[in-house]
Amino acid sequence: xxxxxxxxxxxxxxxxxxxxxxxxxxxxxxxxxxxxxxxxxxxxxxxxxxxxxxxxxxxxxxxxxxxxxxxxxxxxxxxxxxxxxxxxxxxxxxxxxxxxxxxxxxxxxxxxxxxxxxxxxxxxxxxxxxxxxxxxxxxxxxxx
Amino acid sequence: xxxxxxxxxxxxxxxxxxxxxxxxxxxxxxxxxxxxxxxxxxxxxxxxxxxxxxxxxxxxxxxxxxxxxxxxxxxxxxxxxxxxxxxxxxxxxxxxxx
Numbered sequence: 722x723x724x725x726x727x728x729x730x731x732x733x734x735x736x737x738x739x740x741x742x743x744x745x746x747x748x749x750x751x752x753x754x755x756x757x758x759x760x761x762x763x764x765x766x767x768x769x770x771x772x773x774x775x776x777x778x779x780x781x782x783x784x785x786x787x788x789x790x791x792x793x794x795x796x797x798x799x800x801x802x803x804x805x806x807x808x809x810x811x812x813x814x815x816x817x818x819x820x821x822x823x824x825x826x827x828x829x830x831x832x833x834x835x836x837x838x839x840x841x842x843x844x845x846x847x848x849x850x851x852x853x854x855x856x857x858x859x860x861x862x863x864x865x
Numbered sequence: 866x867x868x869x870x871x872x873x874x875x876x877x878x879x880x881x882x883x884x885x886x887x888x889x890x891x892x893x894x895x896x897x898x899x900x901x902x903x904x905x906x907x908x909x910x911x912x913x914x915x916x917x918x919x920x921x922x923x924x925x926x927x928x929x930x931x932x933x934x935x936x937x938x939x940x941x942x943x944x945x946x947x948x949x950x951x952x953x954x955x956x957x958x959x960x961x962x963x
Binding site: 724726728729730731732733734735736737738739740741745746748749752753756757758759760761768770771774775776777778781784785788791792793794795818820839 | 867894895913914915916917918919920921922923924925928929931932933934935937938939940941943944946947949950953954
């Protein structure tokens with residue numbers, strides 16, 4: 722199951738009292754059972770690191786970011802084609818809630834043919850993508 | 866299946882170990898080599914697959930130990946807080962400038 726993760730899901734997982742924490746853990750458990758491939762963009766990690774630094778400080782944020790950098794093939798490169806594809810998505814957006822960061826995620830999701838986006842942002846649904854929470858509801862647990 | 870011919874150099878000790886295994890298992894050295902390459906590649910693929918979820922569980926553990934401050938609705942209103950965090954960053958940089 723190919724999945725790309727967005728900033729809100731990272732924050733939801735990291736912060737125990739976040740409104741999405743429980744749901745994010747449920748999704749992660751389901752993705753673990755399905756042996757999912759998780760992908761992340763440097764733009765998402767940058768957005769996460771700025772937000773996390775303001776809430777947990779730099780030392781902890783560096784440890785969190787370092788974990789991603791140590792994991793092979795999780796972080797995807799940003800190529801020129803991806804920038805163009807993200808901008809094409811951005812041009813189609815009518816709400817300021819759909820940021821260019823989100824458009825990078827959508828462009829990468831489309832290019833990778835991912836099964837779902839690990840995020841709680843309904844804007845992705847509006848753009849025709851499947852959220853991880855919906856994907857796991859529509860699938861039965863794999864037979865182990 | 867199409868086969869590709871390539872010339873590779875092996876460290877002597879590795880070649881000796883591989884030849885010995887091939888003899889003991891009564892296979893030719895090429896079969897043994899293909900077997901180990903296939904096994905290594907699939908093992909790498911398995912590790913790649915689990916790397917993503919493993920790092921997310923690490924994030925959960927680090928988050929549990931961290932001292933979080935400020936409103937907890939970070940994931941819900943991250944766009945708003947991103948602007949605030951950026952403003953804070955800019956303010957800090959302004960103060961540092963001569």
